[in-house]
Amino acid sequence: LRSPESHDTIIELLKHAKKGAMKFFDINLRGDHYSKELIEELLGQATVFKINDDELFLLRDMFDIRGTSDDNACRWFLDTFDLDYVILTGGASFSTIMSKTGETSTINTPRVEVADTVGAGDSFSGTFTGKLLNGATLKEAHRAAVNTSAFVCTQEGAWPTYPEEGIPDYCQIINGE
Template sequence: MTNSSPATVVTIGELLWDMLPDGKKPGGAPANFVYHAAHNGVEATAVTAVGDDELGRELVSVLSEGGVNVVAQVNEYPTGITSVSLDADGVPSYDVVRGVAWDHIAFTDEVKELVSHADAICYGTIAAREAWGTRDAIYAMIDAARDDAVRFFDINIRSGFVNKEVITRFMEGATILKINDEELPVVANLFGIDAPGESIASQQNVMRVLAEQFDLDVVILTAGGDYSIVMGRDEISILPTPKVDVADTVGAGDSFSGAFLAYLLRGYDLAAAHRRAVEVSAFVCTQSGAWPQYPDELEEA
């Protein structure tokens, strides 16, 4: 099923320390995505920025040891951190510190070269929270990607950042949209679409409208511990979320995205990629933090 040389994925965005109740763990949605994409058979590169400080050096070292290529620009801003608190069910809430290194990622010649040869790019809204810097770098990445590259928009609405101009630009540049059941009505409202009800059918209707409006190849909806839906142009896959003993759900959605895209790039069909994504994200929920060590039975050969 795999090709002789692995497909390549590049993402631009946040790399930070998640300050969890049991200590700090590496995180940031694009970095989480890249970690899991790399563990599912593709060559993944995280383009990010850290400060000239010990936290930044340690973070880059941990990511590299995890088998992920990292292009970490060093600038005068501090390395990013996020305070994470967990509720009784292990569901996290985030306090993302602003004015940090990853807000200032530059679209350098090195980054342009990486992007222009990549089979896929991935991006989200968190890193575009400021009206300069990394937002501009992501816009440039979308423009520099190959015409046939997969463009994966994992919307990741956090900290109340909902900017219609940014989301529109990111949707127009995407071929795949991933969104969760809490974000779906927010995005529907942004684009004048009737809000979905609680039924799967009504959610599918909004997904279909978004796909048509933005010419998307695939729309993915995750509904936490209940189910996920993957809608292609002429097929649909709906799977229940496995019931597991949850440690926390930090990075679960990102692991879903990384595994799904990796399998799609490797030539698996939509349903098989969906099954793998569900399997990986369920495992991540049983572990603390976003970058757990894969067990032998889950690891790719």
């Protein structure tokens, strides 16, 4: 959304999404290519908001929600923008997914031998979305997303060949199942 043309195109496409469609906003703050107004506009369109811990730190100041825990800040976004899910990633530490129903899943980031992190975030997002849309529970979708992202990190490049026997289970759950 760095140019007026791409902004207008994406907003127009969002207008044509089916009612009730999942609309995933992975914020990816880069340089000075964002504003509070743009973020509010996109959050108003989204049903899922993915943010990392560094981005959350910046948004706390922007939205005047300083002095609160990560969980409370994420819940603020969930409630304020009527989102279905907020996904908070903490890099090499953890990921947490909160739902508007109050369900939360937190998983430690697996320790793997990292070959390349390119594609890890997108593989997480795609797996989470695909699993949810195919009927998985929040915890099942989260676990699959973490495992896929960990596997991608063990491979060179963003599009690895996936093993026929399936992706290994790397997860160590913090809460829940």
